[in-house]
Amino acid sequence: MTTSRRSTTKATNASTQVGNRLTSRDVELLRLVAEHRMLTSTQLATALIPNDRTCRLRIQVLRDLGLVETFRPPRVAGSAPLHCVATGKALRLLAEAGHAERVPAVRGTARPGSAAASVALRADLSHLAGANEVFCRLRAAARASGGRAALEEWRSEWSASRAFGSRIRPDGFARWRDGTDWCEFFLEYDTGTEALHRLAAKLRGYADLAAATAVSVPVLFWLPGPEREHNLHRELSADRSGVPVATAYGDPCVGAPHRAVWQPVWRVGVERLTLAGLGTASAAHLGVPQRRHTI
Template structure:
């Protein structure tokens, strides 16, 4: 008699380590990570990481894709959940059993997503914080929410991510706007209106971090920020920096500070309320 699908998944369980479970959860939450990102977060030796990823792929827990580089060569492997990975995570979170077809479609849609570079950029920000915390015992990334999780919680705010970062007992919350240069800066600044509305609803007054691709773009953004009221705290840094370090330039300041030194107010326990409109006005 052939094994049931459930029995087939159970046969994989003895091969899944606690580190594997963390990786599966990361991919469930954040969709895609490169080999290098996984290595920095979870492994000491790159070769050990590569071998383990191949083993997890052979078990059907992971899948991967990559594209060619302009000018020759290939991009790094991009890792996602495989069918058994989707099944395992569905069991963990009491979700419906996915079909093999639905798992394939998820990988295909993700690999063809025109916003893939933007997603990897946002993930890279949190990967660097996670890596920093591995190397510095007094630091901790207490929360890493994806765009989807952030929007679900805060409703009208569509940040690229939200986090809580702690150093020596001090915790700062933040919203991330990972900029890849695809939007005019005027449109980027206009996003602050939604954060202002969230603050007026009694939500957290977290700094909005603009993580930019160049110092020139950062300078131009600060020129636009000068024309706004300071209702929403903001700070900028560039992709070539380490987010935990003293690289953040608050609007209106000339001195760069550490992430943990940015002003942060956690607001009310319930950050968003459906009885408030986008202008912060209570409605029935």
């Protein structure tokens, strides 16, 4: 009995010490890193803590507490930003704090360093970073808008699949609002390595989801360049899925996905639309009221 009381007291003290050093912004940082598998220090500064030095200091605090692990993938020139990954300890604390629906479950007992290693060895690490960059840019745009705009929802690949079922596996789902205009969308982040017909085939799952939920929202393809965009539009010219599709291209690290960069497949040749404007335009294209998913 004495051993049990000491063990409980030790665990309580450890949790209290962690809690005493965490700010509300730290918890939000941890939740974002946990849900989205990995975010770089640059992305966290873009999305959450505008001051780079402050951001790195908070990451160091979380690392000292055993809540994040970091690594830097090799680069041909220069050094990569810190890549941050939530530890099992962080996932447990977040779940206990009421975030269980938005963070992965902890499986087993992991050795120190294993969380970072599992992400560092992912073959799709650059794809994951690129997709997350698009959403981090939206968070930054919302902060800069002075309250006019907001990224009201942002779900990761696994969280979106959990919410919408196995029909689809997007790289993210979000709801963006700018003033009174808003747009829900699924993101497909393309690095140019997948055959175009495979990109087009993904629309069947989105069409099935729209039929099941009576809600159809745009599927947005972020592409590496204009030639890839032109070729995808040509591939989709015969698409009969009924899913509204729009495309943008470029380096997401310097992109502005909230601006008029989106080219709807159904109206090629006219001015590109803003992200918020895509919501109304897609509904008008389909001839249906604009509706939100309930998740």
